Amino acid sequence: MAEKKLMYGNHAIVEGVLAAGCRFFAGYPITPQNEIPELMSIRMNEIGGVFVQTGSEVAAINMLFGAAAAGKRAMTSSSSPGISLMQEGISYIAGADIPVLVVNVVRGGPGLGNIAPAQSDYYQATRGGGHGDYFTITLAPNSAQDLYEFPRLAFELAEKYRNPALILADGLLGQMMEPVELSDELVDPNSLAENEWALSGCKGRERRIVRSYDLRPGKLEEWNLRRIEKYEKIKKNEQRFEATDCDDADLVIVAYGTCSRVSDAAVKMARDKGFKVGLLRPITLWPFPWDVFADMSKRIENFLVVEMSCGQMIDDVKLATECRSKIHFHGRPGGGVPTPPEVYKEIEKVLGGAQ
Amino acid sequence: MKKIFGRPAGLTEILQRYCPGCGHGIVHRIIGELLVKLDIRERTIGIAPVGCSVFADEYFNCDMIQPPHGRGPAVATGLKRTRPECIVFSYQGDGDLAAMGTAEIIHAAARNENITVIFINNAIFGMTGGQMAPTTLPGMKSTTSVKGRDIGKQGYPIRVCEMLASLDGPYYLERCVVDTPKNVIRSEKALKTAFMNQINNKGFSLVEILSTCPTGWGQTPIQAKKWLGEAMVQYYPLGVYRDRSKEEK
Numbered sequence: 357m358a359e360k361k362l363m364y365g366n367h368a369i370v371e372g373v374l375a376a377g378c379r380f381f382a383g384y385p386i387t388p389q390n391e392i393p394e395l396m397s398i399r400m401n402e403i404g405g406v407f408v409q410t411g412s413e414v415a416a417i418n419m420l421f422g423a424a425a426a427g428k429r430a431m432t433s434s435s436s437p438g439i440s441l442m443q444e445g446i447s448y449i450a451g452a453d454i455p456v457l458v459v460n461v462v463r464g465g466p467g468l469g470n471i472a473p474a475q476s477d478y479y480q481a482t483r484g485g486g487h488g489d490y491f492t493i494t495l496a497p498n499s500a501q502d503l504y505e506f507p508r509l510a511f512e513l514a515e516k517y518r519n520p521a522l523i524l525a526d527g528l529l530g531q532m533m534e535p536v537e538l539s540d541e542l543v544d545p546n547s548l549a550e551n552e553w554a555l556s557g558c559k560g561r562e563r564r565i566v567r568s569y570d571l572r573p574g575k576l577e578e579w580n581l582r583r584i585e586k587y588e589k590i591k592k593n594e595q596r597f598e599a600t601d602c603d604d605a606d607l608v609i610v611a612y613g614t615c616s617r618v619s620d621a622a623v624k625m626a627r628d629k630g631f632k633v634g635l636l637r638p639i640t641l642w643p644f645p646w647d648v649f650a651d652m653s654k655r656i657e658n659f660l661v662v663e664m665s666c667g668q669m670i671d672d673v674k675l676a677t678e679c680r681s682k683i684h685f686h687g688r689p690g691g692g693v694p695t696p697p698e699v700y701k702e703i704e705k706v707l708g709g710a711q
Numbered sequence: 712m713k714k715i716f717g718r719p720a721g722l723t724e725i726l727q728r729y730c731p732g733c734g735h736g737i738v739h740r741i742i743g744e745l746l747v748k749l750d751i752r753e754r755t756i757g758i759a760p761v762g763c764s765v766f767a768d769e770y771f772n773c774d775m776i777q778p779p780h781g782r783g784p785a786v787a788t789g790l791k792r793t794r795p796e797c798i799v800f801s802y803q804g805d806g807d808l809a810a811m812g813t814a815e816i817i818h819a820a821a822r823n824e825n826i827t828v829i830f831i832n833n834a835i836f837g838m839t840g841g842q843m844a845p846t847t848l849p850g851m852k853s854t855t856s857v858k859g860r861d862i863g864k865q866g867y868p869i870r871v872c873e874m875l876a877s878l879d880g881p882y883y884l885e886r887c888v889v890d891t892p893k894n895v896i897r898s899e900k901a902l903k904t905a906f907m908n909q910i911n912n913k914g915f916s917l918v919e920i921l922s923t924c925p926t927g928w929g930q931t932p933i934q935a936k937k938w939l940g941e942a943m944v945q946y947y948p949l950g951v952y953r954d955r956s957k958e959e960k
Contacts, residue, residue: 411819559754
């Protein structure tokens with residue numbers, strides 16, 4: 357039987373990354389994710405992997421570029437300001453079609469902000485983040501179990517589509533402790549197939565070039581259009597979400613990560629009072645689960661978007677529903693975390709007094 | 712008929728797009744020859760910079776990667792740590808290494824990463840059109856210092872070998888110049904040492920090569936060669952700035 361362990365969310369990420377067969381970590385300390393590099397430095401040493409504490413997040417993402425271009429699973433973690441520094445590198449990595457995993461344990465912003473949990477990096481995560489036309493596959497965990505399991509999924513998706521993958525957590529998820537069921541099936545890094553694009557020295561084959569530029573007239577346009585085809589495939593195949601109590605709902609709350617846990621409690625409060633309320637939790641933020649929204653908006657009158665930001669995902673909800681439904685919003689920016697009674701009050705506001 | 716001179720197998724057949732009198736071609740040839748002489752071409756991964764030599768990824772006949780401006784030493788670290796059996800070199804210009812990538816080169820040197828860095832210092836930004844580099848000499852004209860670099864407003868050049876020699880980390884640091892056949896041979900010797908150090912797992916080696924940019928300098932190739940051997944060498948003294956093999960003896 358699989359072992360169950362009480363773990364910090366940040367520690368669950370580390371064990372999940374190692375279980376996924378990743379043996380390369382480069383990163384720079386920043387709160388609230390310091391437990392990741394700390395435990396990683398110990399665990400990589402134990403299992404013969406690579407841990408590099410870098411001079412900056414800029415160096416970290418470029419070390420990932422090198423390690424992943426060499427065909428190895430490679431990851432870094434940081435928090436919001438550090439992720440901003442990585443955007444140049446992520447753009448180059450996306451432009452070179454190289455799979456990497458970046459974990460953002462989001463904190464309050466903008467600027468140095470604070471070290472409290474936030475979801476205000478949603479735009480950055482789901483709109484590429486750096487310069488140029490590109491997207492990163494973005495997963496939104498809401499438990500320590502997800503933080504353990506998502507690294508493997510992220511690597512598999514990243515490699516399947518040759519695209520960077522992000523895990524968008526937050527300070528609360530990283531710092532809280534929850535039981536985690538550990539997997540019996542650990543990925544052996546030596547069992548991973550060699551990629552036909554990886555750099556390893558050209559013995560016995562044509563030399564390979566990993567790059568993100570093409571100055572020949574029209575060629576970059578063609579390359580970008582091919583990448584758009586790839587994105588269309590991802591959009592079609594990889595939309596993930598969790599829908600609870602939505603079938604008979606008069607109002608559906610839309611929330612991911614920590615907000616989905618808070619909203620889950622609010623839904624129960626509302627159901628106890630006789631309100632027909634459901635919860636739709638996007639698991640992939642990019643690709644956003646557009647299809648389920650398109651479908652639900654034909655019968656759901658009200659959506660209540662709950663975010664730890666001034667309102668970013670709400671744009672995607674409006675786009676996905678094509679504004680057929682009424683879209684309400686409750687947001688707590690700058691490190692604020694909504695409570696279930698607070699969300700319940702918003703439900704009451706929309707649906708009227710006690711039923 | 713016996714062939715006595717030809718293109719080394721370490722370089723591709725692609726025509727190099729450098730200007731007449733540019734030093735990149737000389738250094739490319741040295742590296743291309745060394746890849747063959749040291750029998751490392753098939754296990755080498757090269758890193759091309761941003762600048763005129765961005766196209767180095769097409770010119771070197773080995774696996775290549777082209778990272779963001781200045782980040783070569785970080786990318787090299789990721790490559791070398793995951794593929795220690797490979798030989799990893801980072802080819803960088805003065806804008807790449809001494810402006811945008813100062814943090815990356817300093818930390819790679821401090822960690823004594825087992826990589827080889829070739830630093831081309833021609834005191835100007837070539838590809839973008841002759842702007843001031845961090846290594847532009849005091850009083851030297853560029854398109855962003857049209858009356859000559861004003862040290863009162865634009866500060867002083869950076870001497871990279873001397874700066875890195877203040878660190879305990881690096882294993883080998885040398886500055887050469889490619890103005891005369893004798894100095895080209897000296898440059899080849901330094902680059903060979905830098906590759907051998909990596910092959911022998913000794914750690915970080917950097918060879919700074921003072922080079923020409925006739926187009927950016929507004930000179931003819933012959934004038935540029937002369938100015939390189941005089942003004943540049945005067946400001947950037949040649950020599951070995953670190954050789955830890957001497958300490959080991």
